[in-house]
Amino acid sequence: MTQTRNMLLNVGPSHPAMHGVIRMIMELDGEKIKDVDIEIGYLHRAFEKMCETVMYTQCFPYTDRLNYVSPLINNVGFALAVEKLLGIETPERSKYIRVIMSEISRVTDHLTCVGASAMELGAMSVFLYMIKAREFLWELVEEITGARLTISYVRIGGVKADLTPGFADKAFEKIAEVRKVLIEADELLTRNRIFFDRMKNIGKITQEDAIAYGVTGPFLRATGVAYDVRKSNPYLIYDKLDFEVPVGTTGDNLDRYFVRMEEMEQSLRIIEQCFQQIPDGPIAADLTGVVIPAAEMVDQAKMGQTADLIEDEVSLDPTLQGSTRKYYNSINANKKDVVLPAKENTYGNIEGLMNHFKLVMYGHGIKPPVGEVYLPVEGANGELGFYIVSDGRDHPWRVRVHPPCFPIMAALPKCLIGDMMADLVPTFGSVNMIAGELDR
Amino acid sequence: MTPLQRIQEQFPTQIIETHAFRGDETVIIRPEALLTIAKFLKETPELDFNFLMDLTAVDYLFYAGGRIQKEFRFEVVYHFLSLKHNHRIRIKIPVDEKKPEVDTLCTIWPSANWYEREVWDMYGLRFKGHPNLKRILMYEEFQGHALRKDYPVNKRQPLIGPQN
Numbered sequence: 001m002t003q004t005r006n007m008l009l010n011v012g013p014s015h016p017a018m019h020g021v022i023r024m025i026m027e028l029d030g031e032k033i034k035d036v037d038i039e040i041g042y043l044h045r046a047f048e049k050m051c052e053t054v055m056y057t058q059c060f061p062y063t064d065r066l067n068y069v070s071p072l073i074n075n076v077g078f079a080l081a082v083e084k085l086l087g088i089e090t091p092e093r094s095k096y097i098r099v100i101m102s103e104i105s106r107v108t109d110h111l112t113c114v115g116a117s118a119m120e121l122g123a124m125s126v127f128l129y130m131i132k133a134r135e136f137l138w139e140l141v142e143e144i145t146g147a148r149l150t151i152s153y154v155r156i157g158g159v160k161a162d163l164t165p166g167f168a169d170k171a172f173e174k175i176a177e178v179r180k181v182l183i184e185a186d187e188l189l190t191r192n193r194i195f196f197d198r199m200k201n202i203g204k205i206t207q208e209d210a211i212a213y214g215v216t217g218p219f220l221r222a223t224g225v226a227y228d229v230r231k232s233n234p235y236l237i238y239d240k241l242d243f244e245v246p247v248g249t250t251g252d253n254l255d256r257y258f259v260r261m262e263e264m265e266q267s268l269r270i271i272e273q274c275f276q277q278i279p280d281g282p283i284a285a286d287l288t289g290v291v292i293p294a295a296e297m298v299d300q301a302k303m304g305q306t307a308d309l310i311e312d313e314v315s316l317d318p319t320l321q322g323s324t325r326k327y328y329n330s331i332n333a334n335k336k337d338v339v340l341p342a343k344e345n346t347y348g349n350i351e352g353l354m355n356h357f358k359l360v361m362y363g364h365g366i367k368p369p370v371g372e373v374y375l376p377v378e379g380a381n382g383e384l385g386f387y388i389v390s391d392g393r394d395h396p397w398r399v400r401v402h403p404p405c406f407p408i409m410a411a412l413p414k415c416l417i418g419d420m421m422a423d424l425v426p427t428f429g430s431v432n433m434i435a436g437e438l439d440r
Numbered sequence: 441m442t443p444l445q446r447i448q449e450q451f452p453t454q455i456i457e458t459h460a461f462r463g464d465e466t467v468i469i470r471p472e473a474l475l476t477i478a479k480f481l482k483e484t485p486e487l488d489f490n491f492l493m494d495l496t497a498v499d500y501l502f503y504a505g506g507r508i509q510k511e512f513r514f515e516v517v518y519h520f521l522s523l524k525h526n527h528r529i530r531i532k533i534p535v536d537e538k539k540p541e542v543d544t545l546c547t548i549w550p551s552a553n554w555y556e557r558e559v560w561d562m563y564g565l566r567f568k569g570h571p572n573l574k575r576i577l578m579y580e581e582f583q584g585h586a587l588r589k590d591y592p593v594n595k596r597q598p599l600i601g602p603q604n
Binding site: 385 | 554
């Protein structure tokens with residue numbers, strides 16, 4: 001008599017489909033997946049521990065590296081959480097800027113996810129087109145923040161720099177390009193037999209399971225639950241914007257693909273609306289008065305010749321903090337114990353210099369009151385929450401990130417069990433697992 | 441009636457403290473009442489907390505915030521969300537250092553499974569009745585629990601390469 005046994009198969013961590021950071025131990029019966037054990041933690045960098053050792057402002061570079069495909073959303077989430085702890089509001093214009101940057105990031109994130117999972121199914125050209133579109137958007141990000149990935153753009157109480165002159169026109173141009181790519185990708189994928197058959201009815205998860213596992217974001221919406229933090233707990237100015245929350249019906253890979261494609265369109269709509277609504281800041285730089293180069297101002301200040309500097313504006317690169325005083329007040333909260341003063345004040349008068357030092361010196365810094373807050377924002381993969389405990393000192397007592405990928409990865413066995421081994425690739429691709437936020 | 445008031449009304453003796461700092465409703469409850477209150481949160485129609493959004497712990501060793509020493513070293517923090525009513529609540533339970541044990545919520549919300557493994561990994565709190573309580577982010581051979589306040593930030597214990 002012959003005996004059959006299930007086969008154990010190890011996938012990853014150094015397997016191209018696992019992106020090098022996930023290990024799955026599968027029990028296979030023929031090609032059917034019977035059981036799967038997921039091992040995470042290969043990219044653990046102690047984000048939460050590191051945040052406890054640095055000042056609040058110094059946490060921002062770490063948040064860039066959580067979800068490294070949409071770092072701006074992490075920045076915004078952390079800043080909002082600290083602002084909630086401090087109880088401050090930021091100026092209207094900075095809220096619009098934050099929304100614009102978050103939505104650009106959401107599109108780049110979805111483009112990466114859809115493009116990469118199409119590539120893993122053999123549609124290489126879609127991947128290239130989508131990365132091209134992502135490049136357009138990253139050019140926009142680069143123009144404002146000065147960096148492409150490790151942007152550290154958002155500040156507690158505002159943002160680092162205002163939008164550059166003519167940015168809206170450039171953005172509209174790029175949005176048109178991105179729309180073209182989306183149509184192209186839709187034509188290449190949606191009615192593509194291979195893509196359709198590999199996605200339809202694969203990697204299904206029921207609504208009950210998704211809720212029970214705490215899954216959020218496109219993954220949950222594909223099962224038919226219209227839960228979006230931007231709608232349910234509107235933060236920033238999302239309540240003033242008109243956008244829809246796309247939902248799926250079956251919760252399979254194809255639905256997740258459709259939800260992501262539609263969300264990109266909605267995000268582009270949001271960006272367009274923001275440019276129409278954004279309150280006038282001094283963006284069309286009306287630099288009357290004396291403008292001197294930054295280096296010259298520093299030199300004069302070093303020699304103690306600050307008396308003449310009080311009325312002067314400094315000419316700085318637009319991506320640098322406080323590029324002229326006039327820009328400054330419309331993008332940063334007027335709160336001296338939180339927000340760094342404009343560079344003109346730092347260089348030009350003793351009060352500004354003291355203020356600057358009080359915020360950057362070790363042992364001083366931003367000191368929120370004793371307390372704890374949890375603030376969720378809608379990340380590209382779902383609810384991204386920051387839970388911060390403050391003991392009243394200049395660095396956080398505890399920073400906890402609720403990473404959207406984490407519950408999705410916990411629920412992944414529900415999607416995989418019963419499918420074929422080869423279906424692992426599209427299902428795992430549709431999770432858009434970002435190890436940076438999963439392992440922290 | 442807010443969820444906080446509803447819980448206060450139902451379990452007046454099980455509650456140690458409540459607050460709503462910056463609008464986040466928080467209830468600190470006695471550890472032995474966790475399962476009862478958790479079931480109540482999930483099954484009461486007007487509360488209907490069907491999401492366990494987040495579960496984590498905080499180590500209050502050497503904590504001096506507000507000049508109040510905490511009675512117990514750890515706190516386990518739960519964040520719940522109700523999709524239907526769109527409200528949230530935070531439940532906290534104090535945990536003694538000498539008996540670091542908490543009841544598991546895996547049977548009520550499966551999402552607790554991985555979160556509790558993470559808390560075990562990072563803080564060394566055991567969850568009674570957990571089906572698979574092993575480390576999740578660190579490797580099995582790792583000594584100690586990294587997010588405890590008495591674990592030095594610069595301590596190294598790699599599997600290969602130079603030790604401390």
